[in-house]
Every structure is written in C-alpha cells, then in structure tokens.
Amino acid sequence: MDTNEYLDMFLEESDEHIQVMSDEMLKFEQNPKNIDIVAVMFRSAHTLKGMAGTMGFESTQKLTHTIENMMDDIRNEVIDPTQETIDFMFKGIERLELLLNEIREYGSERSGIDDLINAEKPAVKETSGSEEAELVVNDMEKDIILDAKEQGSNVFTVSFQLRDDCLLKGIRINMFFKELNNLGEVLSLKQNEEDWEKEDFNGHIDLIFATSSNKEDIEGLVSKLSEVEFIKASLWEEPKEEIKADNGPDKPKKDLEEVKPEATNVTDDKSSSPDPEANKGEEAKSPESHRKQTASIRVNLEKIDSLMGLFEEFIVEKGRLQNIAEQLKDKELFESLERLVRTSTEMQTSLLSMRMIPLDTIFNRFPRMVRNTSKDLGKNINFVIEGAETELDRTVVEELGDPLVHLLRNSLDHGVEMPETRKERGKNEQGTILLRAYHKGNEAIIEIKDDGNGINVQKIKDKIIKQNVITEKEADLLSDDQIIQYIFSSGMSTAEQITNLSGRGVGLDVVKTKIESLGGSVKVETKVGIGTTFVIVLPLTLSIIQSLLVRQGEQTFAVPLSNVLETIFVESEQIRKIMDQEVLYYRNEILTTHKYSELFAKDHSGDDKHYALIIQNAFQKYALLVNEIVGQQEIVLKPLQGYAKDLSGVTGATVLGDGSVAFVLDINFFQQ
Incomplete structure (x- = not known):
C-alpha cells in the first residue's frame, strides 16, 4: 500500500493525539489518583500506535507501545504513578514529538529510542496476602464477564507471581496457563505475552478467569507448578462506582428516584414520554441535528491561500473600477459598484474567517515546556493561560511560536525568583506566569506577565555603557523606559553566565525583529520587585x-x-x-x-x-x-x-x- 498520500493526514492526527497526551499528563501530574485521566491518554496512545504501525514508522510504534504499557500498568494499579514514572512519560511524549517532526521534515525517523525502551522500569507494587487487586476492565470485557456469569460460571480475579530466582519465566508461565485452561477460560489478560521473555519481566500476571471450579482449585495449582511464589484468586465483583452509575441489576429504579427526587428536572419531558411515537420522532430527529453540528471538511491550506490571492486581485480591480466610475460619473455604474462592494465585503468576511485560527494551537505547546524548564531551574511555577480562544490570521499565528518561547523562557530564567528568595521577600514560594490574549479593536494583544524580580534599569544602563552602545553622558539623558528598550538590542543580556536558556543576548532581539515583521510591536512594563509584563500588539490579519x-x-x-x-x-x-x-x-x-x-x-x-x-x-x-x-x-x-x-x-x-x-x-x- 502506498502510504505517502496519507502522510499529511497521519501527521495532523498524530499531532492531535500527542497534544491530548501532553495536556492530560499535565493534569495527571497534579492529580495522580485520577485514573480517568490515564484512560484518556491510553486511548490516544493506542490510536497513535496503530496509525504509526500502519504507516510503517517502527520507532514511533515501539515507543508509543512502551508508553501505552506504562499507562496500562498505572490504570490497573500494577505500578504507582511516582514522579519518576511521570517524568519518563513526559520524556516519551517529547521524543514522539521529535520523531513526528523528523517524519514531517525528512520523511523518516532519525532519532533513537533505545534509551527509553531499555530504561529501568518502575517496580511493581507489592501486595500483601490480605489485599485483593481490583482490575480495571473496559466495556467489552465487562460484557464478556457478565455473559459468563449469566451462564452459571464463577468469575475470579487471579493474581500469579513467579519467584524472583526463576530463570525460565516464559516456560513456567506457559505451564501455568496449560493447567489453568483445564479448569476454565481466561476472559481477560492484563499483561502482554511478548513481555514474558524480556529479562526485566517481573513475573507477575493478573487475569480474569471463568470456571465451574472454586477458589481452592485455582489456588491449589501452586502445588503442581515449580518456582511459583503464589496464586491468589478472588471472586470478581463489579466496581461500586459502576454499580451506582448503572443502577445495578438488582436495585430497583424506585430506590434511585428516592435518593435523587430532583433528577427528573434535568431530563427533557419528551424523553420520558410513554408515547413510543414521540420517542421515535425524537430518535429520528437526533441524528440529523448531530450531522448539522459536526458538518465540516478538511481543506488543504494551499487552496485557501490560492483563493485568498485571487480575491486580493479582485480587490485591486474593484479599486480601478471605482476610480473609473468617479471619472465617468455614470449612475448605473455607481449602482452596480455599490452592490459589488457589498458582496465583496461579505466575501472578505467569509474568507478571512476561514484564515482565522485560535491561539490555542500554539498556546497548548507551552505548559509542558514551562513545566520542564521550571523543573530544570528548580523553580515552582504556576502557569496560567487566558484567552486561548482568541483568533488571529493563520500567517500570524504560525510565526508567533518562537517569540513567545523566548519571552516565556525570559520570565522563567530572569523574571521569577528561586523559591527561597521569594520566601525571604515575603512572596509566595510559587511564582506565577500569566499568558493572556484578547482583542482590542482591530488588533490582538498578547501579554506575558510574571510576578518576579522586575527589570533592574541600572543594570541595563551599566551594561550598555560597558558595551559602548552609548556614552555615560548620553545614558543620563534617557528615561527609564528608553533604557529598558535596549533589552531588545542584539547581544544585550543581563545574565551573569551563559546557560542553555540565556546569556547570549539573542532572545529578545529575535522577538522584536519577528513581531515587527508581522506588522506588530512589543512593549515592556516593569516594576522592580513586583514583576514584568511584555505586551505584544498584532494586526488580526495581514492581507x-x-x-x-x-x-x-x-x-x-x-x-x-x-x-x-x-x-x-x-x-x-x-x-x-x-x-x-x-x-x-x-x-x-x-x-x-x-x-x-x-x-x-x-x-x-x-x-x-x-x-x-x-x-x-x-x-x-x-x-x-x-x-x-x-x-x-x-x-x-x-x-x-x-x-x-x-x-x-x-x-x-x-x-x-x-x-x-x-x-x-x-x-x-x-x-x-
């Protein structure tokens, strides 16, 4: 199969899945007990793995599979979501992003993944004899389990563990399954068979098993097998949360109504109508409504740009017609031109709206970057985004990534102080960086605000005098605002030493050059000890x-x-x-x-x-x-x-x- 024609679609959808995984990882780091977040990440990882396999990108497929396995272990409570585990998954997501960029640029994967694939895996949680593992099952597995119970089978959760000194783990596990299959049927297996032969396999397996035998028969298999630490079985029970949500097979509906008598107020009256024809009408109406809400098509951006180019030529010719009409003073020509102007204005509004995209397409990249950078710097940062739905012309948005990265890094490195310094100054140890966007007239405003040091004007003044940019006499004549503008000069940096983040004096120079090339401007507002705000002003459209x-x-x-x-x-x-x-x-x-x-x-x-x-x-x-x-x-x-x-x-x-x-x-x- 020729996959080249699907490459653009693969990259576009992969970017979406990477973004979902990144966003959910940031949420999960703040709330590691929320398994629902892991389920969302798992679905995106699973889909990405399948797409990469279909397209023949082996490294992407293998790395996604590794991340997916870790998510599955967390979801099934096989491992704890420690900070090391979370950091590993962040690194994995970043490497996936790098691989996709290489595919986009070179058509193939170039970066290695062995350091992540072969990295030391987190230890499996130890369980005492009194603990019974509760395995998470998906909807399909749940249906299979319930069918088995309806047919009279006993359904058990089985936990199997080999001894640490077991050498031939794969053979021992196969012998266990051979004995187990004589008693019944495995409904769900929570580990991948390919992991059994790996050196770092911990010898632990969880499964759900249907049988006509009892618990003692299953646990008694340990006497028939060698090098087995334990086999534990417990009757499978539907999780309480699911029973509550589904109302349970044995709980009458009346009880639920007694607990929540106001629940009927949320439901539309028509949905509870006893008239089957009424319900039928609603069912017939619903799909049509859904189609109207989701009706959209993917259009190549080059086609939109081409259409915009043609419309621009039309605007120029319209201007010529208006000029000719002024010279001829023809009434009918004026009337036709008025109608043409109204139509062209509507066309322009439609075309420009097609080119407008929300800023969240680039804002969504920054939380992970801020998280990783603040971690490297040893700073505690609360990163807040406001107005990500603000729309700008696609051409402007595509060019904004680098300038905003420079400004955010500047706030992280130069702006927000270290936690101990903030504490000494009576500030909250956690610094705040605000990225905000909004419309003002025919312009878009983007602000990057921190509550850190502020800019030391004297330090900048000393630096520009030392670099012979201006003389000391000339510097004394400048206002503070004029001196602050020198931070946008090439080679200007107040950093004491060169790091991978700052010190070379190229960051803010790049910002100013890029923003001005987009027809915008950038301004600095600062107060020493209070913080700094960079204000970027941009036109909504460039055409x-x-x-x-x-x-x-x-x-x-x-x-x-x-x-x-x-x-x-x-x-x-x-x-x-x-x-x-x-x-x-x-x-x-x-x-x-x-x-x-x-x-x-x-x-x-x-x-x-x-x-x-x-x-x-x-x-x-x-x-x-x-x-x-x-x-x-x-x-x-x-x-x-x-x-x-x-x-x-x-x-x-x-x-x-x-x-x-x-x-x-x-x-x-x-x-x-």
Whole structure:
C-alpha cells in the first residue's frame, strides 16, 4: 500500500493525539489518583500506535507501545504513578514529538529510542496476602464477564507471581496457563505475552478467569507448578462506582428516584414520554441535528491561500473600477459598484474567517515546556493561560511560536525568583506566569506577565555603557523606559553566565525583529520587585484591510481605518508647544502631534492648515497632521521587499485603483 498520500493526514492526527497526551499528563501530574485521566491518554496512545504501525514508522510504534504499557500498568494499579514514572512519560511524549517532526521534515525517523525502551522500569507494587487487586476492565470485557456469569460460571480475579530466582519465566508461565485452561477460560489478560521473555519481566500476571471450579482449585495449582511464589484468586465483583452509575441489576429504579427526587428536572419531558411515537420522532430527529453540528471538511491550506490571492486581485480591480466610475460619473455604474462592494465585503468576511485560527494551537505547546524548564531551574511555577480562544490570521499565528518561547523562557530564567528568595521577600514560594490574549479593536494583544524580580534599569544602563552602545553622558539623558528598550538590542543580556536558556543576548532581539515583521510591536512594563509584563500588539490579519487614504504633497498614504477615531480640521494656531513637543488640545485632552510632512514627504508647502487624524493604538492616542483626506478604501496590504523592507514608519504598501503605489502607515511608529 502506498502510504505517502496519507502522510499529511497521519501527521495532523498524530499531532492531535500527542497534544491530548501532553495536556492530560499535565493534569495527571497534579492529580495522580485520577485514573480517568490515564484512560484518556491510553486511548490516544493506542490510536497513535496503530496509525504509526500502519504507516510503517517502527520507532514511533515501539515507543508509543512502551508508553501505552506504562499507562496500562498505572490504570490497573500494577505500578504507582511516582514522579519518576511521570517524568519518563513526559520524556516519551517529547521524543514522539521529535520523531513526528523528523517524519514531517525528512520523511523518516532519525532519532533513537533505545534509551527509553531499555530504561529501568518502575517496580511493581507489592501486595500483601490480605489485599485483593481490583482490575480495571473496559466495556467489552465487562460484557464478556457478565455473559459468563449469566451462564452459571464463577468469575475470579487471579493474581500469579513467579519467584524472583526463576530463570525460565516464559516456560513456567506457559505451564501455568496449560493447567489453568483445564479448569476454565481466561476472559481477560492484563499483561502482554511478548513481555514474558524480556529479562526485566517481573513475573507477575493478573487475569480474569471463568470456571465451574472454586477458589481452592485455582489456588491449589501452586502445588503442581515449580518456582511459583503464589496464586491468589478472588471472586470478581463489579466496581461500586459502576454499580451506582448503572443502577445495578438488582436495585430497583424506585430506590434511585428516592435518593435523587430532583433528577427528573434535568431530563427533557419528551424523553420520558410513554408515547413510543414521540420517542421515535425524537430518535429520528437526533441524528440529523448531530450531522448539522459536526458538518465540516478538511481543506488543504494551499487552496485557501490560492483563493485568498485571487480575491486580493479582485480587490485591486474593484479599486480601478471605482476610480473609473468617479471619472465617468455614470449612475448605473455607481449602482452596480455599490452592490459589488457589498458582496465583496461579505466575501472578505467569509474568507478571512476561514484564515482565522485560535491561539490555542500554539498556546497548548507551552505548559509542558514551562513545566520542564521550571523543573530544570528548580523553580515552582504556576502557569496560567487566558484567552486561548482568541483568533488571529493563520500567517500570524504560525510565526508567533518562537517569540513567545523566548519571552516565556525570559520570565522563567530572569523574571521569577528561586523559591527561597521569594520566601525571604515575603512572596509566595510559587511564582506565577500569566499568558493572556484578547482583542482590542482591530488588533490582538498578547501579554506575558510574571510576578518576579522586575527589570533592574541600572543594570541595563551599566551594561550598555560597558558595551559602548552609548556614552555615560548620553545614558543620563534617557528615561527609564528608553533604557529598558535596549533589552531588545542584539547581544544585550543581563545574565551573569551563559546557560542553555540565556546569556547570549539573542532572545529578545529575535522577538522584536519577528513581531515587527508581522506588522506588530512589543512593549515592556516593569516594576522592580513586583514583576514584568511584555505586551505584544498584532494586526488580526495581514492581507486585506479598510483604510483611510490621505495625501501629503504628491504622495498618498493609507492609514488603517480601525485605528482612526475621528478626523478634524485644524489651523497652525491651534497647535501649541510643551517642552519642545507640539501638542493639540482637543476634547479636554492634550494629544501629542506628529506631521507626515516632517517625516516622509519632500513637499512642505501649504502646511498652515491641516487635517488632524485622531489615532488610537494599543499604547496611546495622538494626532497625525496631513494636508488632504482622499477617502476610505479597501486595500490589499503587501509586505515591502528589497531595499524598502527596512523603511521606517510604514508596515507595507498597496496598489491603488489608478495604478499608483501607496505606503501604509505603521500606527505604532510614533509610540512614546
């Protein structure tokens, strides 16, 4: 069978199973007595093992099988979920993730797994003679057991243990099963037969057995066999939790109603209707409702990108048509264009929603990373995620992984103090790191906040002077906020020594470069001894936006319309200066003022009268002065290439209806 055509589907579904296992492991570490969590992990591991086997990825299959066996042993209470066991499973999940990435990149597995496969397994729990092991059975096994009991068989839980000095364990076990089969039938075996021949096999087997014999006959087999420590049998009983849930075969329904008389209030009246036709109608209706809720198809992302590209070309041509209509002054053409604009707006909304994905696709990676890193650093961290359902353009989300990893590691290494230091400072020994996302206008805000040290401004100041970035005299003229911005400089690090986490001065430099390449910005808020917050501001989409076209001299610029609160006409006399900064007093507010003519245009004529655009970004509100307002227009935002890509003050460019090129304003360029 040619499996190449199924590779993408295999990788996609495997990623989902790995994520489930990772998420559930984090829950299980906090609540190791909850066996239900293990059952969820076990199902994902079992499915992944089967898929890997079908696709021919042997290492993935073997490693998943090892993890699955450990989960099964925990589920059946053969081993205890110790910290060592949990750490082993985390390592296994990380190695599986690495193998899948290798398959994705190279088409084959390259990393070894022998260190995990051959690792020392946790010791089996010791059970005293008075203890009776309660084996967990699945629904299918339970049905088989109940059928055997209905046919009159006695069903026993049997525990078999070889002596520690037994050499030929596989032979002894086969002899045990030969004798056991003479008495009845094995309904469920809780160990894998292939493990019996392994050197590290502990010689312990649990099984469920149906027979017409009694307990003494089963336990008496120990006298017929050699090198056997014990054989224990006890009548199998359905777990109390299941009896309660199922109401039991012998417990009348009336008793349950007496215990919970209000239970009927939860159930819909129609479901308890004595009319069979009514129930039939409900049954017929239910599948249809289910289909409507789950109707979806998988679409290759390249097809969506191709469709988006075609729509972008359509937007450019629509702009040309609008320009022609303005020149011809044709009423029918205007009416047709209005309908076209309404339709294209709906199309745009639909297409952009197809490209939007929730941030949890990357946020879900971080709990395990934070857990492992904090463990390596010896720190106690409470990692909180809020707003993971916040949606951004897929292109933006795909590029956010590395910057967020750098910021989280920065908080873990530089931010949160060691437990003993926090205790001395009167803080909770457990530090908190908050990763939060939310929408604000036409932007998405992501915050990484810790309650640690805060940033030592003097330390940064000394470092940049020592590295000859600026002189001491120049540094004295800078505000604290301006000095803090130097942490984003290449080669800047306040770490005392180089580690695998910090000290090389490349982390935050990468963050700033990547965020700005996405049309966003990053800001730092800090208080010494209280903590630090990194604030990332990103556009919801990088493709099509509503803009306000303005003109300065002969040059036309586009300003994102969602950030323009209002436009007003002002004269030069209304603009004042406070401490060498031009400001505009408007609606009881003093707004800092910026002029396009001073920054981008060559033509400075006609600057006595201006239009002021009141602009609000994530950090501040300010007034932008321009000569002329052209009007609103939907534009396709294109990134700058070549020499123009480092041009300050703009995030991209667009082609207008007349064929001219207009730059798009970076609204965060004037950030104070």
